[in-house]
Amino acid sequence: MKYSVIPSIALVMTWGVSSAIAEVESLDPIKITTHDWSGQIITTTIMGEVLKQAGYNIEYVQADYIAQFAGLKTGDLHVAMEIWETTGREAMDEAIETGNVVSLGESGMIAIEEWWYPSYMEEACPGLPNWEALKDCADVFSTAETAPLGRYLGGPVTWGGFDEERVEALELDFEVVHAGTDAALFAELESAYQRKAPIILWLYEPHWAPAKYEGKFIEFPSYSAACYQDATIGVNPSAAYDCGKPTGPIWKVAWAGLSQKWPGAAQAISNFNVSNTEMSAMISKVDLEGQSVEVVVEGWLSANKDRWVSWIK
The missing domain is CATH 3.40.190.100 (Glycine betaine-binding periplasmic protein; domain 2)
Incomplete structure (x- = not known):
């Protein structure tokens, strides 16, 4: 998963896109979490900047990957863009079972x-x-x-x-x-x-x-x-975790109240989709070429305008 955390993200972009969502339901900030690896910050920044183009007020909040679920349950945090099947599934399932957190679907990336x-x-x-x-x-x-x-x-x-x-x-x-x-x-x-x-x-x-x-x-x-x-399952009948890690989708999750307070934003986040190939290329630009997350995200948005505009229609 992972790289340098940027404490704040401030992209100023003018795309000539009129608000794709006719009325922004609330100008209260939608709090989207960032973690400690480049890919997650890129994913989050793409989504956040797209929502800004739709007129939403976005706040990026640095949070611990697993501990963030406490804030998502209470509504102090609103959106997490990358929950990996490999390491986050148990915490995600527990949070969803409370009824206070919901899945907004797969991100398109496979972990x-x-x-x-x-x-x-x-x-x-x-x-x-x-x-x-x-x-x-x-x-x-x-x-x-x-x-x-x-x-x-x-x-x-x-x-x-x-x-x-x-x-x-x-x-x-x-x-x-x-x-x-x-x-x-x-x-x-x-x-x-x-x-x-x-x-x-x-x-x-x-x-x-x-x-x-x-x-x-x-x-x-x-x-x-x-x-x-179950300790009895697997090659060691006396211990659990006697197997490899799971593989599978990288999920998007949100506070259950998101779809009531910001239904347009919830739909846009559900529509978000990028591939492993796209994300690996963007991570490479940040981690290997030394480009900033802001520059990489702006480049992706510029090259994929028709695509992300469809997310917010």
């Missing part, structure tokens, strides 16, 4: 998040990408801080993912070490890759890294909801 290693590690750990190979070669992934255990470099703690539980359930001789930020995660990958140094870490799509670096995701036992919930 993959899993352990990943560079291809050059296959010589030191034969049998990869099968997860069972890690049982015999954890030590080749060790560092001074984890030896004799291998080191798995996880994402920031706020991303969730149950990696500690997975290590224990699958009886892997690994220590999970969390990167402090998305930027730190990929900086360490870049450094290791250039030196052909041992590394295994959290990687995800949509993102530029799986295209830039040659490597593979670990093939854990297939995910099932039962594997996460």
Whole structure:
């Protein structure tokens, strides 16, 4: 998932678009959350700027990925543009079950998040990408801080993912070490890759890294909801989480009151749709080319005007 947070987003664009929604139902700010990775900030900024073109008052609010559901339940926050099937589904389902949060559908992007290693590690750990190979070669992934255990470099703690539980359930001789930020995660990958140094870490799509670096995701036992919930299900009959992470859509969710207070905005957000390919290209421009989120979003809006105008009709 993820990169640098921008505390405020101020794009000034004049597209010559008259308010596509005849009457904006309320000028109270619609509070849309931003998190700590570039793609989510890009997604959120595209949607927010489109809603501004329709006349809505938009406020971007930095929030924790999982903890944001508390604010969405109470209506203190209104919209979250990226809830990943891989890491956010349980929190999303719990929030929706309260009746205070609703799904606004899929974003068009499909999430993959899993352990990943560079291809050059296959010589030191034969049998990869099968997860069972890690049982015999954890030590080749060790560092001074984890030896004799291998080191798995996880994402920031706020991303969730149950990696500690997975290590224990699958009886892997690994220590999970969390990167402090998305930027730190990929900086360490870049450094290791250039030196052909041992590394295994959290990687995800949509993102530029799986295209830039040659490597593979670990093939854990297939995910099932039962594997996460029932210790008797899976390869270890005594522990849950003895399987890989799920894959699936990246969802949009909202405070249940959104469709009553701002029905036009709720429909526009439901209409939002971008692909993995589009998002990976935009993330690359920000993370690799050093372009600002504002510039990248403005470029996308300029190139896709007919498309986003249809969202707000």
